[in-house]
Amino acid sequence: MPRTVFLxxxxxxxxxxxxxxxxxxxxxxxxxxxxxxxxxxERRWVEEGExxxxxxxxxxxxxxxxxxxxxxxxxxIVLATLSPDHFFPGTxxxxxxxxxxxxxxxxxxxxxxxxxxxxxxxxVADAWIRSGRYATILLVGVEIQSTGIDVSTRGRDMAVLFxxxxxxxxxxxxxxxxxxxxxxxxxxxxxxxxxxxCDAAASYRHPRISAEDLEQGRHYPSMVGREVFKHAVQxxxxxxxxxxxxxxxxxEDIDLLIPHQANARISEMVRRRLGLDETRVYxxxxxxxxxxxxxxxxxxxxxxxxxxxxxxxxxxxxxxGSGFTWGSALVRW
Ligand code: UT7
Numbered sequence: 001m002p003r004t005v006f007l008x009x010x011x012x013x014x015x016x017x018x019x020x021x022x023x024x025x026x027x028x029x030x031x032x033x034x035x036x037x038x039x040x041x042e043r044r045w046v047e048e049g050e051x052x053x054x055x056x057x058x059x060x061x062x063x064x065x066x067x068x069x070x071x072x073x074x075x076x077i078v079l080a081t082l083s084p085d086h087f088f089p090g091t092x093x094x095x096x097x098x099x100x101x102x103x104x105x106x107x108x109x110x111x112x113x114x115x116x117x118x119x120x121x122x123x124v125a126d127a128w129i130r131s132g133r134y135a136t137i138l139l140v141g142v143e144i145q146s147t148g149i150d151v152s153t154r155g156r157d158m159a160v161l162f163x164x165x166x167x168x169x170x171x172x173x174x175x176x177x178x179x180x181x182x183x184x185x186x187x188x189x190x191x192x193x194x195x196x197x198c199d200a201a202a203s204y205r206h207p208r209i210s211a212e213d214l215e216q217g218r219h220y221p222s223m224v225g226r227e228v229f230k231h232a233v234q235x236x237x238x239x240x241x242x243x244x245x246x247x248x249x250x251x252e253d254i255d256l257l258i259p260h261q262a263n264a265r266i267s268e269m270v271r272r273r274l275g276l277d278e279t280r281v282y283x284x285x286x287x288x289x290x291x292x293x294x295x296x297x298x299x300x301x302x303x304x305x306x307x308x309x310x311x312x313x314x315x316x317x318x319x320x321g322s323g324f325t326w327g328s329a330l331v332r333w
Contacts, residue, residue: 001130002132002173002174003130003173003174003180004122004130004171004173004180004181006300007136008062008063008066008067008069009062009169009170009301009304010062010063010065010167010301011062011167011302012056012059012165013055013298014046014055014164014165015047017042017043018043018044020040023151028153029156034160037263038160038263038285038289039264039283040161040286041286041287042286043163043288043289043291044163044288045146046164052081052094052143052166053095053097054098055142055166056098057095059168059301060099060140060168062168062301063301066304067170071099071101072101074099074137075135075137076106076128077095077096077137077140078092078111079095079108079110079140079141080111080113080142081111082112082292082293082322092110093108111124114293114321115262115292115295116186116260116321116325117141118294118296118297118317118319119317119318119327120186120327121141122317123184123186123327125139125171126181126184129171136171137170138169138171139169139297140168141168141293141297142165142167142294143163143166143292143294145163146162148198148220148221149221150217150220157223162290162291163291164291165288166298167296167297167299168297168301169297169301179311179332179333180332181329181331182330182331182332185242185327185329186326187239187325188324189324191324192227192324193322193323195227195324196221196224196228196323197221197222198220198222199218199219199222201213201219229265231320231324232263232266232320232326233273236259236260236318236319236326240254240257240274240318241274242328247330249314251276254274254316256280256303256308256309256314256315257280257281257318258282258316259281259283260295260320261289261296261299262285262290262320263290264283267283282299282308284299284302295319300315300317310333311333314330314331314333316328316330
């Protein structure tokens with residue numbers, strides 16, 4: 001059975017840098033509060049007119065170039081996002097079009113697992129590759145959060161956290177038994193769906209969004225931050241241990257952990273609970289904030305760029321987010 005390997009990675013973030021200082025001019029917050037509670041210094045927000053599909057396409061082209069491949073080499077697209085350009089169709093088909101692949105008929109699957117979207121997508125892509133269904137898969141995480149958040153004091157708990165961006169990975173099949181995705185583990189617990197969610201627009205509402213919804217801010221995401229925090233720092237280490245156990249490996253074997261970038265304090269607590277050295281955990285939340293499904297592929301592309309992964313290294317990915325959803329993956333690089 002072939003193994004899934006990462007052939008190339010790439011990312012794209014908007015040029016516009018939004019500092020904590022800029023946010024203090026729009027809401028009652030402070031650079032100190034944001035840095036202390038979240039580790040975020042700045043994030044990138046799109047200019048008007050920018051689409052997720054265009055950002056995803058730039059990240060994808062970079063990943064394809066790194067892999068030495070052309071868009072026409074892609075057999076399937078898996079795209080994770082919670083902020084699609086449209087209610088339907090999914091952003092994956094727009095990405096397919098942006099890459100000039102409309103005429104090929106290749107499938108484009110959108111994955112809706114929020115912050116865990118990239119790991120859910122990896123799990124699907126890995127199964128397709130191992131089964132021999134598709135040989136080369138473009139896996140993308142992309143978000144435009146900035147157009148959906150309440151940038152006033154009412155929404156400050158959420159507004160300071162989120163950023164826009166896209167990360168992509170080209171996955172391929174390899175017969176080398178010493179390389180590739182060793183396992184993926186994905187989970188969900190719907191009990192807590194409303195602890196981090198966006199209520200409207202919603203198909204159970206008639207109409208899906210009303211003036212009152214807008215007035216009440218139901219179209220903005222909301223979160224019970226402390227509860228989410230508590231579950232995040234429990235579930236991510238749990239998922240990492242689950243992955244290590246399945247593969248007969250130990251925490252000491254991990255060369256690089258890339259946790260979902262939700263909050264620097266969460267990543268630090270996960271690191272401590274696992275007993276991992278600081279040098280083995282990749283963090284970039286200070287520069288991009290939380291880009292939800294895009295945090296892991298952006299961080300992975302940066303880590304590769306910085307030469308932090310050598311062949312044979314054990315890479316561990318873990319995420320937790322809205323749903324709740326969470327998971328982990330182990331990759332022999
Ligand atoms: O990616 C998906 C997963 N998401 C997460 O994992 C996020 C998990 N949660 C968190 O990261 C944290 O809970 C937050 C960063 C969202 C909040 O940090 P916290 O330490 O849990 O603060 P808090 O929500 O308990 O709020 C503390 C205080 C409150 O004021 P009072 O009630 O103590 O007077 C808030 O109103 O901080 C206030 N506050 C703010 N102050 C300045 C909330 N947001 C802000 C803000 N600026 N932006």
